[in-house]
Amino acid sequence: xxxxxxxxxxxxxxxxxxxxxxxxxxxxxxxxxxxxxxxxxxxxxxxxxxxxxxxxxxxxxxxxxxxxxxxxxxxxxxxxxxxxxxxxxxxxxxxxxxxxxxxxxxxxxxxxxxxxxxxxxxxxxxxxxxxxxxxxxxxxxxxxxxxxxxxxxxxxxxxxxxxxxxxxxxxxxxxxxxxxxxxxxxxxxxxxxxxxxxxxxxxxxxxxxxxxxxxxxxxxxxxxxxxxxxxxxxxxxxxxxxxxxxxxxxxxxxxxxxxxxxxxxxxx
Amino acid sequence: xxxxxxxxxxxxxxxxxxxxxxxxxxxxxxxxxxxxxxxxxxxxxxxxxxxxxxxxxxxxxxxxxxxxxxxxxxxxxxxxxxxxxxxxxxxxxxxxxxxxxxxxxxxxxxxxx
Numbered sequence: 001x002x003x004x005x006x007x008x009x010x011x012x013x014x015x016x017x018x019x020x021x022x023x024x025x026x027x028x029x030x031x032x033x034x035x036x037x038x039x040x041x042x043x044x045x046x047x048x049x050x051x052x053x054x055x056x057x058x059x060x061x062x063x064x065x066x067x068x069x070x071x072x073x074x075x076x077x078x079x080x081x082x083x084x085x086x087x088x089x090x091x092x093x094x095x096x097x098x099x100x101x102x103x104x105x106x107x108x109x110x111x112x113x114x115x116x117x118x119x120x121x122x123x124x125x126x127x128x129x130x131x132x133x134x135x136x137x138x139x140x141x142x143x144x145x146x147x148x149x150x151x152x153x154x155x156x157x158x159x160x161x162x163x164x165x166x167x168x169x170x171x172x173x174x175x176x177x178x179x180x181x182x183x184x185x186x187x188x189x190x191x192x193x194x195x196x197x198x199x200x201x202x203x204x205x206x207x208x209x210x211x212x213x214x215x216x217x218x219x220x221x222x223x224x225x226x227x228x229x230x231x232x233x234x235x236x237x238x239x240x241x242x243x244x245x246x247x248x249x250x251x252x253x254x255x256x257x258x259x260x261x262x263x264x265x266x267x268x
Numbered sequence: 269x270x271x272x273x274x275x276x277x278x279x280x281x282x283x284x285x286x287x288x289x290x291x292x293x294x295x296x297x298x299x300x301x302x303x304x305x306x307x308x309x310x311x312x313x314x315x316x317x318x319x320x321x322x323x324x325x326x327x328x329x330x331x332x333x334x335x336x337x338x339x340x341x342x343x344x345x346x347x348x349x350x351x352x353x354x355x356x357x358x359x360x361x362x363x364x365x366x367x368x369x370x371x372x373x374x375x376x377x378x379x380x381x
Contacts, residue, residue: 113364114362116362141374142357142374143371145352145356145358146359173348209288210288239300
């Protein structure tokens, strides 16, 4: 069964993962800029990272016949340092016209601090100025509800931002309706312990519907499952959902969102 | 508004509220998920046993966990949502400054004495 991986941090994954993903039916992977597990000390580190995302990683993916796209930002975990954040955000326009760049992400909040909010607003300004799609990270665990509400308030208050061009990722049962009621897209992340299980994700599809929603693995340098999306597709099939419905959620929906960027084209 | 007129027909109300039909009936859900849920329930019980056996005091997370367990007794199919809400920070004002990066899974302010 074909699918799109709309959120995978492939810089932290091996070629085994690329092989497995392609074998499982993946046709494209989209990679937001993220926290590397440590704080980068200067904007130069981000410059190199953006080069990796826009030049090196697409070539690595192409060796397996996989289309690779990316998003750019400074991650919320690194957003307390306003000087660094400003320097990094100033870099983004230099990369925004690269062939695989879909938009600004994964922006958002981490601990819901004032500086994180200011940096979020700075990113939204760039997205509005350059008419970019937006991919949002919502905080972990006990911080998710508060952070989701704060993020939605920021986005709704900027009339230049069209809700259908925003995806709020890592939704769970207590935040999905908040997101869908705004007209924005909702991403369900199939990540062990701190986010959703396949069963819960399918439950949310059954309760909230299959419009403006996608599934992703957000596989990264932590314990995570690059094949979480195809495994969830199999579980949907076991529950009795149709092949058309599964294809809608795992393949057509990500394409529908991302082709709002003219750069999103699947290779033949 | 029509949906509000259907409290006496919960089955029909659920079917209309659901955006896609559930392909399984209740027996099939049990057939597919009972063993997994049973294992997870035993894991939770074993976790609480392990906490009891360990010496020393527990922090607020244990009380938060016990509080969240009560949401399983809820009568509507929103238990997962309510457990998550039970663990969530309900405040609305941003933090002045983030002094840590990680989350811990529960919010101390929610714990009832």
